[in-house]
Amino acid sequence: MYLHDIKLETGNIDSAPAISRTYAWTVFALTLGLLLSDYMSRQVLNAVFPLLKAAWNLSDTQLGSLSSVVALMVGILTFPLSVLADRWGRTNSIVLMAGLWSLATLGCAISTNYGEMLAARAFVGLGEAAYGSVGVALVLSIFPSHLRSTLTGAFMAGGAFGSVLGMALGGSIAAHLGWRWSFGLIAAFGILLVIVYRIVVTEKRLARLRAKVSVEAPCRPGVRLSFRLLMQGLFASRSVVCAYVGSGLHLFVPAALFAWMPSYLNRYYSMAPGSAAVAASGFVLLTGVGMVACGMLTDRISKTVPIRKWLTAIVYCLVSFAVLGIAFRLHAGPLQLVLIGVGMFVSAGASGPSGAMVANLTPSSIHASAFATLTLANNLLGLAPAAVLTGFIADRIGLLGTLQIVPIVPLIGAAAFFAGKRTYAKDLGRINEARDKAMPK
Template identity: 50%
Template sequence: MNPYSNNAIPVESASPAAAPATAGAKGYAWVVFSLMFCLLLSDYMSRQALNALFPLLKAQWQITDTQLGSISSVVPLMVGVLTLPFSIIADRWGRVRSIALMVAVWSAATAGCAIASSYHEMFIARFFVGVGEAAYGSVGFAMLLSIFPRHMRSTVAGGFTSAAAFGSVLGVSLSGLIATHFGWRWSMGVMAIIGFVLVIIYCAVVTEEKLASVQPSNANATPKDGRVKLTPRAFVSGLFPSRSVFCAYLGSALQLFVQGTLFVWLPSYLHRYWDMPVEKAAVLAAGLLLVSGLGQLLCGVMTDRVSGDSVLKRWNMAIFYCLALGTLLAVAFRLPHGNLQLAFLAPGVFFLASTFGTCNPIIAEGTPPAIHGSVFATLTLFNNILGLAAGPLITGMVADAVGLEVALRWLPLAAVPPFAVFVIGRWCHVAEKATRDIAGK
C-alpha cells in the first residue's frame, strides 16, 4: 500500500524515462542552475570569509578560540534551527520569492559584520547571516530537482552543493587578500555587495511560471504556483518514511562535522603551525577548499555513473567515500608539517563533502516530491546542528584546552560514526526492499 495515497502528496513515478524537453527548456534549466550556484557561492562567501580574519580579530579584540568558534558556528546553528520552518513557509509562499528575500537578508547582515566594533556586535550580525541563509540550500535544491530529470540527481546535487566549497574558497582567499591591503572590514563589505548584485539578477531572470513551464515529466511534480497543502500526518510521514532515509539524514550530518571543522580552522592551523602570514594561510586553505569543491562535484558525477538507478550502489559509494576520508586525514594530521602532510591532506579533503552526491539522492528517492523543500530543510537541520555548527565550536573548545594541532590530530575519529551509520543504512535499505518485494508478490 502506498503510505501517501490518502494524504494528497504526489509521489513521483517509478519510470526513469524522461519526456522530451526542448532545447529552450534545457537551456533555461541550466541558466537557473547557474544562478542558484552563484547564490550558494555568495552564501558561503559571506559565511566563510570571516574564518580568514580569525588571527586579526583574535589580536584586535583579544578573544578566545571558543569565542572565534562561536561567531562561526552561530551561522550554521541558526540555519539548522530555522531551516525547517522557513522551508515550510517557502513551500507555501513560493520558492522564488522566498529565495530572493533570503539573499537580501544575509547580504544586509554581512554588511553589518563589516561595521561591527566588538565581539558581541559581530556575534549579532552573524546571527542574522544565519537567519538569512537558513533555508536557501534546501529550497534552492528542491527548486533544481523540479527542473531536472531523476537520472541527473547526483550530478545536480554534487554540482549545486559544490558551490559551498567553491564559495568557501573565494570567501577565504578574497577575504585574506582584501584584509591585507584594505583592512578586514572591507573583506565583509565586498561579500555583501556581491550578494546584493546577484539577488537583483536573480529577480530579473527567475519566476515560478517559467520554472513550471520547463519541468520534465519525471522531475519533482509540484503545483504550478510552487505551493503545496498537506496534512500534518502526511508531512511527518513524508519526512521520515523509513529507517534508511533517517540513516541518510544522520550519516550526512555526522560526516559534515569533519567538513565544518576544517573549513573553519584550516586558515588558523596554517597560520599557527606552518608559520604562514594571514594572507598566505588564507590562500593555501582556499586551495584545499577548492580541492574539496572539486571532490564534491566529481563524487556526484562518479556516483551517478557507477550507481545509475540503484540506491544500493549509492549506499556503497557513501561507505567508500567516508572510509577514504577518515583514513587519509588520520595519516595527514600525524605527519610533520610540510609537503608530505599536504600530499595526504589534499586527497583527504577531496572526500569532505562527498555525502551530498550520495545522501541527497537517497533521500530524494525515498521521500514525496511535493515536500522536497521541507525534506531538504530537515537534512539541512541535521547537517548544520550535528555537523557544521558542532564541528567548529567543539574543536574550538578542545583547542583552548589542548591546542588546535592536537584537536585536529584527533578529528579523523569523527569519520567513524558516519561510516557506521552508512553501513546500518545500507542494511536497512536491503531489508526494506526485501519487504516491499515480498508484499508486491
C-alpha cells in the first residue's frame, strides 16, 4: 500500500483512549529516533575525514566516494525497497533496515582499509534506502489527517538534526577516543533503538490503533496502475521534469559542503578535527533551519499566486550561487564564515518549492511514486555525486579551488527551474482539466 493510499479523513485521535494517544506518540518518538540514527550513521563519516585521510593515506576522491556511495545506494534502491516494505510489512521492514545500517556502521568501526570501509558504507546506504518513505508512512497511518503536515515536517526535520548530531558527536568522540569509537558508539545507539522498537512497536498493536483512529475510513489498497500509465503520470509535463532536475541539482552544494566543511575548517582554519566537525555541524544546522524558513516564506509569497513557487526556487539558487561564490574567494576569516553561513542557509531552500511543484503537477493517486522519483533525482543528481566529484577535483586543484567552482551547480539548477516556470501554467491547466474530466459526475 502506498503512502497516498492511507485514508484517515474522518478519524480523530482525541476520541481514542489516553493509552492510544500515548502509544501513538511513543511510536512517533521511536520512529523519529531511528531517523536520527539513520543520519548520524550517514554523517559521522564526514566528521572523521581528516583522521581517515591521515590513517590510510587516502586521496580526496577516495574520501568523497565513502560519502557518496551511501547516497548512491539510497537513490537507486529507495523506490523498489519502499514497494517491498509495503508488501512485507512496515514494522518488520523498519527493524530490518535499522538493524542493517547499525551493523554496517559497526562494520565501519572495525574496517582496516579503504575497501572494507567502502563496502560497509554501501551497506549503510542499503539499510537507509527506504527508511524515510516507510517511516513517515507508518507514522501517518496512526494519526488523523489534520496532523499530517505537522508530523511530516517534524519527521523530515529529523534528518537535519541527525546530521548535526552525527557530525558534532562524531567529531567530539573521535577527538577523545579515536575515529573507530565514533562509528562504534553511534552504531550502538542504533542497535539499542532497534531492540526497543522491536519490543514496543508491533503490527498487532498498530492495527488496533489504526482501527480506533479511522473507524469510518479504514485503510484499503489503492489502485494499481500499469507501468506505462505510471510513467506517463510521473513525467506528464516538461515542468515536472524541470522540477525533478532543478531540485536534484540545487542539492549538490549542501551535499558537498556537508561532506567537506570539516576538512575545509581543518585545512584552512587549522582547527583540530574534533573542533572542525563541531563547527561544521553548526553550518549543517543552519541549512536545516533554512529549509524550514524558506519553505514557510515560499508558502506565504505564493499563497495567492502559485507560480511564485518557481520564482522563490530560482532566487534561492541564485543567492546560493552568488553568496557562496564570493565567500570562497575571500581570505579565511570571520567575514568568510558569515557568508558561508548565509549561503548554506538558502542552499537547500528550493526543497520545499520543488516538492510543492511535483505535488501540483502529478495526479494525487501517484504522489507516493512521484516523491520517490523526486528522491531519486535528488540523490542521483545532487547528493550522490557531490562528495566524490568534489574530492576528485580537489585532488587536482585543491579543496579551496574546488569549493570556488561548486557554487556554479545551483546556477544550472536555477536554469532548470526557469525552464519549468515557462510552461507551468499551461501544464497545470492541462492536468487540472484532465482531473476534472476524471471526476464522477
